[in-house]
Amino acid sequence: MQNVERYIDRIIEIADLTRKDEKRVRSELESHMQELLNAGEKSGLTESEVMNMIEKEFGHPEELGKMIARARGKFRTYLKKEARKLPISIVVALVIAFAVQAVAFEAFKVTTDAVSPVVPKSSRVLVNKLASNFETNDVIVFRSGTRAMAGIIKEIDGDRNGVIVSRKNQEDTFVPRDKMIGKAFFLYSCSL
Amino acid sequence: MKSRTQYRKGCARTLVLKILSERPMYGYEIATTLAQRSENIFSLGQGTLYPLLYSLEKKGLICVCKEMKDKNSGRKRLYYKLTRKGEQSLGEDLATWSDIVKGMTLVLRVSYAKC
Numbered sequence: 664m665q666n667v668e669r670y671i672d673r674i675i676e677i678a679d680l681t682r683k684d685e686k687r688v689r690s691e692l693e694s695h696m697q698e699l700l701n702a703g704e705k706s707g708l709t710e711s712e713v714m715n716m717i718e719k720e721f722g723h724p725e726e727l728g729k730m731i732a733r734a735r736g737k738f739r740t741y742l743k744k745e746a747r748k749l750p751i752s753i754v755v756a757l758v759i760a761f762a763v764q765a766v767a768f769e770a771f772k773v774t775t776d777a778v779s780p781v782v783p784k785s786s787r788v789l790v791n792k793l794a795s796n797f798e799t800n801d802v803i804v805f806r807s808g809t810r811a812m813a814g815i816i817k818e819i820d821g822d823r824n825g826v827i828v829s830r831k832n833q834e835d836t837f838v839p840r841d842k843m844i845g846k847a848f849f850l851y852s853c854s855l
Numbered sequence: 856m857k858s859r860t861q862y863r864k865g866c867a868r869t870l871v872l873k874i875l876s877e878r879p880m881y882g883y884e885i886a887t888t889l890a891q892r893s894e895n896i897f898s899l900g901q902g903t904l905y906p907l908l909y910s911l912e913k914k915g916l917i918c919v920c921k922e923m924k925d926k927n928s929g930r931k932r933l934y935y936k937l938t939r940k941g942e943q944s945l946g947e948d949l950a951t952w953s954d955i956v957k958g959m960t961l962v963l964r965v966s967y968a969k970c
């Protein structure tokens with residue numbers, strides 16, 4: 664009986680069915696082979712003789728597994744399996760993306776010439792929100808009202824816990840630490 | 856030998872449909888009935904029986920009509936029966952078969968007569 668089990672295991676492994684189909688195919692094959700074993704016993708054959716007969720009649724387990732896979736539609740079951748996983752993958756990806764955006768990195772588009780020529784108009788910056796060491800001449804993105812703006816640090820203002828930011832053609836402004844979103848550390852221009 | 860397997864595969868479908876049109880049967884029963892009635896010509900088809908049953912089921916020609924436990928052994932048996940679509944398909948198969956027999960006999964008889 665052990666040999667039969669192993670034989671069926673191999674078939675099932677190759678067939679790679681959905682769980683429900685797998686259960687059914689297994690029980691069907693098992694009962695068929697059990698009948699063969701019983702019939703063999705009655706006619707005085709040993710188990711290994713019957714096993715040989717089974718392998719001869721049923722063929723290689725690999726081949727049979729493949730045929731069963733094709734007959735029950737392996738591709739469909741594969742797609743089904745994948746389709747079931749897809750919503751989870753999407754949700755996980757979104758959660759990770761939002762988490763990263765919220766705490767670590769966020770991309771901004773600079774729409775003005777305020778920081779040119781360091782950051783030309785309509786280029787994109789990736790902002791590192793985890794940055795804590797700010798120095799003069801760093802490009803930062805900070806909140807001003809509801810908008811995000813880019814600027815260059817002119818001076819660190821330790822007394823007021825913030826920085827003085829300069830923007831082209833505008834007066835220097837003080838930005839407190841909690842309004843600073845982060846340091847722009849990667850820049851590329853999308854207008855060529 | 857290879858052509859023989861191919862032939863058998865093609866025929867097995869019709870034979871299984873035919874056997875199931877008589878009464879619902881389970882896998883092992885189909886195999887033994889086929890072997891007995893064909894005087895063992897179709898006994899080697901056991902390995903292909905289940906893939907065949909599954910593909911016929913997927914095409915909607917047969918269906919599992921009941922699941923019964925054998926009183927003596929306690930084993931589960933799935934009984935298959937022909938669907939209406941299966942009956943139609945069997946009819947077409949039988950028509951095709953008689954055409955083939957007719958065509959083959961006509962051609963082979965002539966060539967035998969020549970030699």
